[in-house]
Each structure stands twice: as C-alpha cells, then as structure tokens.
Amino acid sequence: MQKVLVIGYVWPEPRSSAAGSRMIELLELFCAQGWQVSFACAAALSEHRADLRELGVPEVSIALNCDSFDAYVAELQPDLVLFDRFFTEEQFAWRVERACPTALRVLDTSDQHSLREARQQLLKSAQQACASEAEKHQLTAVQASPEQLFAAMATSDSAQREIAAIYRSDLTLMISEFEMQLLQGQFGVPAALLHHCALMLIPPATACLEFEQRAHFISIGNFRHAPNWDAVLWLKHALWPLIRQRLPQAQLHVYGAYPPPKATALHNTRQGFHVLGWVDDAHRVMSQARVCLAPLRFGAGIKGKLADAMACGTPSVTTAIGSEGMCGELPWGGAVVEDPQTFADASVRLYQDRERWLLAQQRGSAILARRFQRGALGEALIARLQQLDAEREVHRQQNFVGAMLRHHQHKSTQYMSQWIAAKNRATRS
Template sequence: MRKVLVIGYVWPEPRSSAAGSRMLELLGVFRSQGWQVTFASAAALSSHRADLTDLEIEEVAVALNCDSFDAYVAGQQPDLVLFDRFFTEEQFGWRVERAWPAALRVLDTSDLHCLRDARHALHKANQQSRSSEAQRHQVGPALATRDELYAAMAGADMAQREVASIYRCDLTLMISEFEMQLLQEQFGVPAALLHDCALMLIPPTLSEVPFSDRQHFLSIGNFRHAPNWDAVLWLKHALWPLIRARLPQAQLHVYGAYPPPKATALHNPKQGFHVLGWVDDAHRVMAQARVCLAPLRFGAGIKGKLADAMACGTPSVTTTIGSEGMHGAHPWPGAVVDDAQAFADAAVTLHEDSAAWSQAHANAAPLLQQRFDRPRLASELVNRLERLLASREQHRQLNFVGAMLRHHQHKSTQYMSQWIAAKNARDN
C-alpha cells in the first residue's frame, strides 16, 4: 500500500474556494487507489474545513520551524509527499528530503502565484495611471502576452521563489495549460517536471433547470482572494450600473466566504446589489441563477466558479483572464469580453434572450467532458506518479538544476529555520 503525506498550506475548505475543492479531489483520487493518506498542516483550524475522516484520512497538526516534523516524517516513511503550494515546499521540502529522501516530492501549485501577482501589479499600475477615482474604476483587465508577462515576472521575488520550488520537486501539478506553456517556453522549465492536472470537484451531472425557472444574476468567490474582491468592485462601480440601466429590475446576488465589512457595506437592495456572503451549497444557488458574472481583471489558474457554472448549466460572462486555460478550442458557455460595455451587453443578452441562453447552456456539457473528465484525469495522474516512483533516481539525475537549488536552499532556508527552532527551544 502506498503511503501519501499531504502537507497543506491551509486545511481544505471545498465550500469556500476552488483550491479547497481541488485539494479534496486530489485526496479522493489517492484514497480511490487504496493508498494510506495523511493530511498535515500548521494552519489554524477553521469552521468551514472539510471533515477528512469521512475519507478515512488521518489529520495531523504540525509545527513550523520545529525538528519534531523531521522525526514524524522519518517515522511515517511516506512513498509520496504532496506540498500544497510553494510556500509549503519552502517550509517543509528540505525537511522531507533530510528525514526521508526516498519520498517522491510533488508540488501542487493550485494556480501559478507569481503569474497572479504579476497581473495584480500590472492592474495596479493601470489604475494608478488614471487621474481620478472614477476613471480607476473603469480600468479593464490586465491583459499581456506571455513575453510581456515574463518581462514583468522574471525579476520578481515571487517568481524566483515559485519557479525554484518547481525545480526542487520531482513533479509539479499544473492546473492551466497557459501556465504550463509560460513555464516551459518563457522560463525554460523542462516538461518532465510538469503534469497537466485540471482536477476539480465538479458535480458529475449537468443541472437541467430551464431558463424559465431561473432568475437573477450571480457572482461568487472567496472574498479573501484578491481577484474576487477586485471583481466585486468592478461590478459595483462600473458593470452593474450599465446592466441596471438596461434592466432596471435586475438583481445581482454576490456570494462568497469571509466577506469583510468593506464588502457588506456595498450591499444596496435599492440598486439590486445584494452582498449575501457565505452560502452552504454553492451549486444550489448557481443552478437557480440565470447568469453567472465573473469579471476578473487579474488572476491565474482555473476559476472554480466558472467550472461550477458549467456544471450547473449556468451561462457565464467573464474576461479573457477568467476563461484562460479552461476551454481551448471549445466555444465558451456564455461570453468572454474585456470591455465594460460589451460585458454588460453580453450579460443582458444572456439574461433576456432564451435562445442565446440555451445555446450557451448547451456548450457546457461537451466542454466539461473534454476538459474536466474526472476518470481520465485521475488515471493520468496516478499513472504518472507510479512511473516516477519506479524511476525516481533516474528522474532526479536529469534535474541538475533542482539538485543545485536544493543544495543552496539548505544553506539559507534550512539554517534560518534551525535558528528559529533553537531560539524557540531556548525561550521555552
């Protein structure tokens, strides 16, 4: 029986974020193979966390900068260690290698953080170039070519850290083909270190709630995720007024985990703008909505809200960044637009025109089948991991850059962590 240790940046919250759904899906794939899975995290427990005991997964709380983790890993002797995002690999990767070097080290990026960070910086620069607050609210998505993105990313601390983490691991799971191309063509990361794995926790059957039984616009997303909060601001100040000018009785329901006071302050029923916050069942409210709005001006990865919209048969209006890596040559089940007026026009058409809505609805099923087929993606992942487990040493010999980066990381991150551990022991 394979033994898998997953080290989580946070405890998985599948009802709060796409990252939580993805982690739960990965855990389910490992358990479906009969593998013994342990989930460890140094994060605080949360009220929205999944109960992993339902999957017969052991939960272990671990400490940062503490040698007790090394002893734990050596005792577990896992075949595979999965790091949830590169921050976790930075903290624990060198400890895993030192305590149990035989373990296959796998990184799940969730999305490419350095890409999201670069686009956020570009978006801020675009806004700051405007002379008034009103003009800043009208700024569209931070669009850039891969070469332009590389120019913005190459010198950034975030990109250097994340790409170094990718090299240090035996394999990195990627969620977006755009990001894989960026890493290979612009950053020169070998294809042997990457695996296309678009697994998401998507309902297996498409919702068939008809156009006539649905109502209202919907927007959803964890408020702690910067692209989601920015999308709400763009909706509030620029997009929703354009939609309401055409549809004076229209209602927008904005859902999402962890809404801060600045978000709930935007709630205005007279304007049809309802900030409703947490919802227990996102798929239920998505299947009742007529149109999903996801005006993302920056970000990365695959957008869980849009995958959910497809699964619920709900047409969506999003941006080029929102749809990135999700549909390939398939028609989008809704509209992809980057201009504010065009966004509003597309939203109104899908809300009012049953024929346009039905065509968008019909586009969802084949896209889900081709791009997010769970059995195929799970089988490909398991097969890739088994091949690497069988040829681990040969694979590592071909990754000299990774070995070099691990060597130098041990001279910095490791010694800093050991200094903190020693200081904590002395203070206690």
Template sequence: MPTDMQPLKNVLIIGYVWPEPRSSAAGSRMMEFIHLFLQQQWQVTFASAAALSEHRAELPALGVSEVCIEVNSDSFDHFIAGLQPDMVLFDRFFTEEQFGWRVEKICPQALRVLDTVDLHSLRDARHGLLKQAQQGLGNEQQKQSAGPVRATQAELHEVMAVDDTAQREIAAIYRCDLSLLISDIERDFLQQHFSVPAYLLHHCALMSVASATANPGLEFEQRQHFISIGNFRHAPNWDAVLWLKHALWPAIRRQLPQAELHVYGSYPPPKATALHNPRQGFHVLGWADDAQRVMAQSRVCLAPLRFGAGIKGKLADAMLCGTPSVTTAIGSEGMSGTLPWAGVVAEDGDSFAAAAVALYQDQAAWQQAQQHGRDILQQRFARQDIAQGLLSRLSDARQNQSNCRQQNFTGAMLRHHLHKSTQYMSQWITAKNQLAGK
C-alpha cells in the first residue's frame, strides 16, 4: 500500500434519505453496511440533507454520528474537512452528483464508493416502456391490465443509451473508485452493453438474509391469505398494487371466493387507502410493525412487478419466512441464478392468477417452493460470504486506488467537466442564497 494511503478506519456515508430498515429494502441494505463497518471497528458517520423521518433507524444508539447537511452550501466543505474520512459511501447517484466534487476537492485521497441500490436508469427505461404500451389502450381498466415489460437487454440498452438518467448514473459510476451493484444481472449489463470496466464494479447482494436454517414459520394448513408488501413511495410497488386491484385479484378471487389479499407498505397515500374493499377481499392495511411476522403468517406472497430493477427485499423476506411467492421475471431477476424459483415466475396476467390459485391450494407444490427458497438463501445470499467479499474488494480498491484512478481516464475526464459545471452551479446557488439572507 502506498505510504500516503491510510487503511479504512473512518467512513462517511452520505444518505439520499435516512435509513428506514422497516420501510424498504434500501433501508435494510444501508443498515447492513453500517453494521458491517462497525464490526470492523471503523468510525461511521451518517450524513443526509433529507428531512428526519419518522421510521428512521436509531443510529446514535449504535455509536453512529448523525449529521444533517445542506445541499449547495459551503458548510459541507467545513464539515468534511474536519472529519477527514478515509472512505465516502454515496447512497445512490444523486448524492454523488451533489457532493462528489466537494469530497474530491476537500478530501482527494478518500476512497469514493457508490451504492447504486438498484440501477435507476434500468428501472426508468422499463417504466417508460410500460407507459408506451399503456398509451395504446383505451380506459384505465385496460391500461392497468397490461402485462409486465419483457424487453431484452439489447432493447433496453437502445432506450437507455439516449436517456438522461442513464447518462448521469453511468457517469457517476465512472467518477467513483468502486460501485456496488445489488444484482449480478445489472453488473453484467453494465459491462456488456455500456463497456464499464470490471474493476469499477462489485456485485454485493443483500446481507440481511440470515440463513436457510431460519424458522420457516407456520405450516401450510396453519397459514391463510395472500400478502403483498412494499413501500408505496416506490413506483414499481404502487404499480403492482394497481395491477392487482384492476386485473389480477379479481381473477384470483373468482376462483377463490373466500380468499383475502392483505396489502402492506409504508407511506400509503389516500389513493392507495381508497382501494381498500373488504367485500372484494382486498385489504389495504398500510404500515406493518413487523413485516416478517405478517409475512410468516401468510400462505402466498404476490409480487406482480411490471417494471423495476435491483433485487426485491420483499421476496428475500418471503423466502426467509418460508412463504412461497408468485412474481414476474422482473421480480425474480438477479435472485435465484440457475436455481428453481421459490414459487412461480409468471409472464402475463392470466398465468400469474392461475399460478397464485394453484400454489395457494397445492400443499406439495407449496412445500417444494418453500425448500427452493431455502436453497436460494443458502447458495445466493450467504451473509458471511457476501460481507467478506465486500470487505476484500474495498481493501483492494484502497490499495490500488492510485493505479485505478490513473487507468480510469474516462472517470477523470467526467470529473473534470461535469464537476466543474456542477461546482459552478452550486457556488452560484450558494452565493444567491447568501445574498437573499442579508
């Protein structure tokens, strides 16, 4: 290791939001990082410009310093100059755009790491394709009956290559020393279709999943009802609720007249609670104090995702709780590899409804799906292996930091041009705000 490159001991995490592990998979993932870093005896500081949230984790109780920061303010420069972190972890590419140039200016030797959470540009591309498919349909009922996006990677690349979000996100990846991808599918997609060098990327799956020996919960005959769960502020989750309400659940209910669907999720808006209809067996229940408890009591998890990216925490939780699931190819993407799915992967609405009914009634198929879930957890989400892999990759990135930055000319070029424009815009806003305050 170069003499001017200190080992990682002091870490700054710049959060897009404050971590809410009980609200979203993104919040759980952030807490995984925090716990792992603390186990290494690293000093961890979490900073965010977001408003403090009701369900955020109690970071100070863990020994993590909380710092509220401002965008477009030189106060961040003073803060990070005093902290002098060895590594800065950016939570999503938005935070790298806003604070990356300041980190480089004040602490040029800090290792810059980006956690993409999921590939936002991929999710947006799929969302756009879904909207295009719905435009040709007549009424709202028909639009909300459209099936999931089934575009190939080549077709997705064609959309993303001219998209502003993709250009911004991949530029942020190039500007960082290392980017973490939660899905190996997304890592390979970036390498194969956008020519991002392998040394800039690391596949780091969820680490919150314990082990395949976890208590699977109640037996088949002790469970009842379907469950759907997900943060309502996440667009793919809300879209899934709409598909359930307008098309999938009526088809399931016609075959299982006494069945109930319990829809959970944080931050349900009025338009979501308005869908609550007990007579139809459609129960919008909102926030779950213990998501794994309600998951473990349910017989089948429904995750009808028509678009999205990353891997789905709700489906990992379902496997952990021994709850088989029915989802789409987008829902299962990056989770099972070559292993059989822990339930059924359906490609259209009719197949989805039929699979949900069959899995709900067939105890043997249900038990087999439960075992498939255990296999996926054990082989694809082993916490110790993933954690050790991340720590080793961070250490390698630190040791080879100077050489990799020299090799990454594209990143240097993007930092020179884009950071200059971002820097000057931010400084103009800062000056404007200071004048307004006089």
C-alpha cells in the first residue's frame, strides 16, 4: 500500500476527546509506514482541531452529496480508505467503491454508537419511571446484559445502520473487546470482519507527582458527549455532596471542551464544585490531581480520560461501563462501583489512604503495560491490513452479506445523494 485516504466525520481534536486522540494515533501509524496519507472532511473547521500539516498530512475539505468528491478520489486513487464512524461510510463508501473498486475500505467505529445510544435510552426509560428529580439522581449506571442489550438494539435504526456499515466494509476497527464480543455473539458478525485495536497511547510529557504533592479531585470530558454531561449532572446532584460531607475542604475540578451555559451555571466555589471548561494540557491537570472521578452511567468504547489518568499515575473511581474493555482480568487502578454511596465511599478512601492510592497507581500502570502498548497494537494492525490487502478478493467473496448490502443499501443511498446533487446544481444555475 502506498496511498491512504482518511475521511473524517469531524476534524480531529486530540485535546478535546478520545476519538480525536485515536485519529491522530492512526494517522501517525500510517505515516510511519512511509505511506502517503491524506485527510478529508466535510465538517466545518473546529476551534481546537489539530494541524495535520505538522504530520505531513494534507487536509482536504470535501462536500456531502457532491460529485466533486468523485473526481477527487478518482484522481487520488488510494489503496486504502478509512471511514471515521459509520455515518461517513454511508455517505462516501459507495463513491469510493465506484471510483476505486480495488481500494480497501476500513471502518473505524471509535466506539459503538448504537450501543451507547441503547444504554442511554435504557437510562432515560428508568428516569421516566421516577417520581422526582432526586430519585432520578439516585439511579445507578446501566447494568444490562448482552442479551438485554441485543433486545434494546435489534430494532433500532442506528444499530441496523451501523452493523450494515460493518458488513459492507472490508474490515472494522473495534476499540473495545466487549463490543467485539457483542457483535459476534449477539449479532452474528463474522470475526473476519473485525479487528480489535485499543488506544495506542502516547505517554504524557509531564512527570508523575507523589501522593503528598497532589490535591483535589478531577473530572474531565468533552461536554458535547452525552455520557460526559450526564456524569457531570450525577456528580453535581448525587455524588459530590456525599464526598463533600466526608471531606469538607475537598475541591472538584471539572474540565472539558465546549461547556454550554447550563454547565458553567453549575460552578459553585462554596460547594467546591469548579466547572473550569477547556484546558490545553489535560495531562498536566490530571497529573496534579489526586483522584479522577468518572461516574459514567452509560456509554461505549474505551474512555480516554481513564487511560490518561493511568498514564498520569492518577487512580480513578468509575463504573463498570467506564472500565469496560480496558483492564481485562487485571484489577482496576482504583475502584469500580455503581451506586452513589459506594462511589462516594470509594472516592474518599482512595483520596485519604496513601497505601491504597499507591496500589491503585501500580495497578493502573500494569493495565497500560499489558493492554495499551503502542508498538504492539500498531504492528498488529499493520499486519492485518497487509494480510487483507493480499487476500482482498477471497475475503470479499466470502462476505456475501456485505456484497448484498452494498448492492441494495448503496443503491438507495447513491440515488438519494445524486438527486440532492442534481437539485443543488439546478438551484445554483
């Protein structure tokens, strides 16, 4: 392979989200092979986006439902096209296949959108059954089994679209083993279509401070991501008051990109609840905190904030959804709990007990060493892509369901897109 085209759902923001960090990791990996890598995106330029030109990656603005993309990709003739999330595959894969039929089509889910959406809906349903706001704040994280998740997802539009995109692609990169198991066990997706590739973490430049040198709790996450916003609300109304009762001088620093007014309105210095918004160096503030709080009641994928916490030597308290896909059989670097009181108890113990804190830090380092080795993960992905390139025709022949879906689904998507493009041309003329 010589040429790679990455089509982004958004411009990557590695300092705002785990998805942005993952995209940079993939771009750096491809560039390290000596491949010519281009990044194209139809989204508006964002405030905190990375300058990909520093990586030697050309940035190309493209348009939805516009034949100009066909001319661009036909001229580029990439050997591999990576689609950033299934929305992008729906929009552009049929155009890529028509212009470059031999190019490998790889989908990166970042996290399984339909799984996150199903868990969010399960939480909403439970909240709707509550008699008061206070009762809603006492609800624990979603604890649905794979069978229950399948029942919630099977008829959803997003699951059908996302899994169809997985079948249509030559390979899909999955960030979480749990999602791999869910797709294969409950939805029957062939293992040959999936590749597990966790975050390929870049070590922080900031040195880890000792227990005595650290102070305060930290919570961090992009406010535009629904699980993060729910976590902030759960902290504000249920969890932090319990922690503050035990630690009256404790402070919680809440960071994250794009805080809306409803988030900054939660800032209250008397309660020790500080909504600080955007920070340009998450590793720096994470390394200064003593404990990271990540009370995620729904979500999917691997949580970048918790990986960063381990990399910075900061123990964390989270839920089973927060730790999902990260530690395997290894003990968590902190505590994994579900209900408000237990969450508060674990947070206080970790904050006060130096020996417990040091053990949690060591466990976090062990997780990173065993499960997030940048070199090994990158080598495995490149080897899988090269094998797929060599066996492309046989691989595609064995994926009859994918061929069938491309024939039917892409025809309808193609005709709709062409109709929009024709309408736009008529309007301009």
